[in-house]
Amino acid sequence: MKKFVLFLFIILSVSLVTSPISAEEAYYYTDKVEHIFTHCLIAYPGLAFDRNNDMRSHYARDCITYTEFSSMLSLLEENDYCLVDINDAFEIKDGKAVKKKIRVPKGKKPLIMSFDDVVYDHKKAGKGMVDKIGIDSNGELCAITYREGKEFLSYNNEFVPILENFVKEHPWFSLNGAKGTINLTGYDGILGYRTQGKNKVNREEELEKAKRVVEKLKNNGWTFASHSYGHYHMKEISDEQFEEELRLWRDEVESLVGQTSVYVYPYGEWVIAENGKISKKHELLKEYGFKLFCGVGMKQFFSYLPYSGDLEKSLFMDRKVIDGFALQERQTDLAPLFDASLVIDKHTRQLV
């Protein structure tokens, strides 16, 4: 019997490796979809965790290093996750977003990955992150850091080039070339380019550069979502301020990245219903074309909110945060995805 099982195993393994499986056999439907997110990576840990760096505790808590990100990708791949496009997780029926089952190769689990606050704002320059996403002379995506006025290109210390290369080496990690969703604000530009309306110095030049990078990212399977314009607490600003935020995002960011149906709440803070009805802010979000709303939470769920009452429901997806705090303190919650104890770099974080 054992011999027969072994024989069967060998035959199956060989056939999996040698004969391509037809799409019909290889794909099946699933309705379980995980969504994880992180921020721009710590590209220079020595600098980021330096005791004199005023961003040190923020980086330690809210970000992960480039080595931690790479380790996480390897474990996710080993655990049979594969990246899917967030826009394939829902469809529009009668003008409303509804869940859609995702087709993935047999044995694979769909995973949405997104990246918040991809600004490379002024206050972070020279403090441990790269300075922008760029395109090298071969037309490939890279990260750019400035040091003493010189430009340094890198490929292994920021999520865009790391994921680009990882998918090249592990094509099964990505379904139909999907990469990640980049969640953009606009107050200090996008992707390291000062595209904000307030830039009166070299805005036109920056807009042109940003457009080239956006186009390359889109061609390579990246998508974009709104993360508000000014990254305010939704509950703390007035309806009028909120509307102005939406207008600014449409004028200065959507004009660069194109329309998106996905809205990612800053701080994972949302106001959908208020005083027994749909809030003015949520009505505005819908008016501006947003249909899928994303929060932050370890108990990942994909559902319709508000839960109770007869109010009109909106499609909502929670996202698990991958940051320094979660790698250290939320290992049990992250266990279904990967073993965070194998990812966290305690040595670099000076925790050992």
Ligand SMILES: [Zn+2]
């Ligand atoms: Zn944010």
